[in-house]
Amino acid sequence: MDLEYSRFTSQRTVFKDERALSFEYVPPHLPHREEHLKIMFNFFRYMLEEGGEGFYQKVLLIGRVGTGKTATSKLFGKLLNCEITKRKGNFKFIYVNCYRERSLFLISQRVMEELAPSLPSRGLSPQELLKMIVSLLEEKQIATMLVLDEVHYFVKAAGQDALYNLLRILEGYDERRVKLGLILISRGKEFIYELDDVLRSSLTRNVIEFEPYTSGQLMTILQERVKIAFKDGAVSPEALEVIADSVGVDRGGNGDARLAIELLWRAGKIADMRGRHEVTPDDVREAGGYIHPNIRTEDLRSLLTHEKIVLLSIAKELKKGMAYIKMGSLEEKYRSECELWGVKAKRHTQLWKMIKNLEKMGFITTKAASIGRGRTTLIGLPTMPAFLLEREISKLLAEELGGKKA
Amino acid sequence: MSVEDILGSKAKIKILKVLIDKEELNITAIAREAGVNHKTALRHLEELKKSGMIIERAFGRVRVFRINLSDPRIEALKILFKSLSEKP
Numbered sequence: 001m002d003l004e005y006s007r008f009t010s011q012r013t014v015f016k017d018e019r020a021l022s023f024e025y026v027p028p029h030l031p032h033r034e035e036h037l038k039i040m041f042n043f044f045r046y047m048l049e050e051g052g053e054g055f056y057q058k059v060l061l062i063g064r065v066g067t068g069k070t071a072t073s074k075l076f077g078k079l080l081n082c083e084i085t086k087r088k089g090n091f092k093f094i095y096v097n098c099y100r101e102r103s104l105f106l107i108s109q110r111v112m113e114e115l116a117p118s119l120p121s122r123g124l125s126p127q128e129l130l131k132m133i134v135s136l137l138e139e140k141q142i143a144t145m146l147v148l149d150e151v152h153y154f155v156k157a158a159g160q161d162a163l164y165n166l167l168r169i170l171e172g173y174d175e176r177r178v179k180l181g182l183i184l185i186s187r188g189k190e191f192i193y194e195l196d197d198v199l200r201s202s203l204t205r206n207v208i209e210f211e212p213y214t215s216g217q218l219m220t221i222l223q224e225r226v227k228i229a230f231k232d233g234a235v236s237p238e239a240l241e242v243i244a245d246s247v248g249v250d251r252g253g254n255g256d257a258r259l260a261i262e263l264l265w266r267a268g269k270i271a272d273m274r275g276r277h278e279v280t281p282d283d284v285r286e287a288g289g290y291i292h293p294n295i296r297t298e299d300l301r302s303l304l305t306h307e308k309i310v311l312l313s314i315a316k317e318l319k320k321g322m323a324y325i326k327m328g329s330l331e332e333k334y335r336s337e338c339e340l341w342g343v344k345a346k347r348h349t350q351l352w353k354m355i356k357n358l359e360k361m362g363f364i365t366t367k368a369a370s371i372g373r374g375r376t377t378l379i380g381l382p383t384m385p386a387f388l389l390e391r392e393i394s395k396l397l398a399e400e401l402g403g404k405k406a
Numbered sequence: 407m408s409v410e411d412i413l414g415s416k417a418k419i420k421i422l423k424v425l426i427d428k429e430e431l432n433i434t435a436i437a438r439e440a441g442v443n444h445k446t447a448l449r450h451l452e453e454l455k456k457s458g459m460i461i462e463r464a465f466g467r468v469r470v471f472r473i474n475l476s477d478p479r480i481e482a483l484k485i486l487f488k489s490l491s492e493k494p
Contacts, residue, residue, distance in 0.1 A: 116430065118428045118429070118430055118431050118435065119430065119431070119432060119465075119468070119470060120432045120434065120435065120468060124466070124468065128465075128466045128467070128468075131465065131466055132465040132466065132468065135465055136465075139463075
């Protein structure tokens with residue numbers, strides 16, 4: 001069989017360096033995060049002081065998805081590395097994602113691997129590993145910055161004792177001899193309230209909040225990224241405007257720069273696929289459909305008002321992190337939503353029919369479950385992210401019911 | 407330690423080569439890398455430690471051996487090993 005690569009790929013591409021649009025890419029400059037970096041440099045100034053005394057500072061970065069927490073911390077690490085290497089010092093930047101390394105042992109093992117790859121980490125307890133880490137830091141005089149991303153998950157999975165161990169790693173040692181920094185990253189503050197007083201007070205001392213980006217801010221971020229990732233003139237300013245306006249927090253979006261960059265990348269891919277040399281607003285709109293392929297606005301629009309309210313109630317409840325909602329809870333939520341939107345709620349049988357219809361249409365899944373002596377129906381969203389669904393339906397309902405907003 | 411003591415033992419040479427390459431390792435890893443058994447490794451390590459060519463460091467119950475980079479003999483061995491491994 002004669003296969004030709006060129007038959008499947010367009011020769012023309014709008015991209016110059018596609019990697020600059022990946023999640024892992026850290027740009028040399030982060031617009032609208034200079035202040036955050038400045039604060040971080042201020043907290044961790046001791047890291048840079050030549051021969052200065054060590055210290056152990058902990059900083060918590062809080063902000064929604066795509067607000068630049070991870071990127072800022074990684075850029076901070078790069079800048080710190082540059083400065084310290086210039087001064088002929090030793091520096092290690094260790095980034096840990098707690099979704100992957102979810103126990104104290106795995107985290108200490110990661111740190112050990114970075115600090116002394118030839119030393120064993122198996123067969124030792126996390127506490128032994130932590131002791132070894134501190135001895136190594138002291139002996140080798142390595143300034144170390146440890147970043148724990150998604151730390152709320154670490155606390156949930158490993159318990160607060162594990163976090164306590166990390167925060168108090170230098171207890172019993174001469175703190176002045178070790179230069180260590182800890183950056184904790186979380187999407188929300190909620191996990192802090194569940195911690196005991198000691199942990200809470202040491203975590204809430206240095207908090208840097210990351211606000212969702214506005215459309216104007218996203219515009220500058222996108223413009224900078226376009227310069228690195230796309231060929232000159234390959235993205236129309238209108239296309240960027242469409243992205244910035246749909247994602248910007250001031251325009252009803254979630255202010256998620258990751259989403260904006262993903263839209264930009266997909267729009268570029270669509271332009272490439274069509275063999276065009278410019279990314280247009282239409283490519284962006286089409287890209288939007290690819291990013292949430294399960295949320296079909298047109299299909300949602302075709303639903304009855306009450307069906308929309310039912311879906312909205314499900315989305316709002318499931319957004320809290322549950323897999324399923326019970327029929328009884330849904331009924332309550334639905335009634336309160338109806339009240340908010342100013343419409344009369346349907347009775348149980350009608351609601352039940354709507355549920356069955358929505359299931360048939362593939363918007364939801366249901367399953368029967370026994371609870372105590374009785375039975376109930378559990379309702380879930382198979383593939384649609386609840387928060388996106390909520391956003392979409394709220395918009396549609398606002399249009400339909402004339403601005404009455406939940 | 408005389409030249410014969412160092413260069414007369416295959417195991418010692420293997421251990422020194424591993425440590426010069428890795429700089430620091432625990433006993434199990436040294437034995438594995440050098441292809442000698444644990445007991446032999448430990449005996450040679452103790453001797454090398456006594457001679458000052460390597461240093462022992464204990465982290466809790468983990469014993470780590472490190473090449474003593476400030477020992478001029480190590481520098482000489484590095485050159486010797488390198489020139490011997492090069493093809494003429």
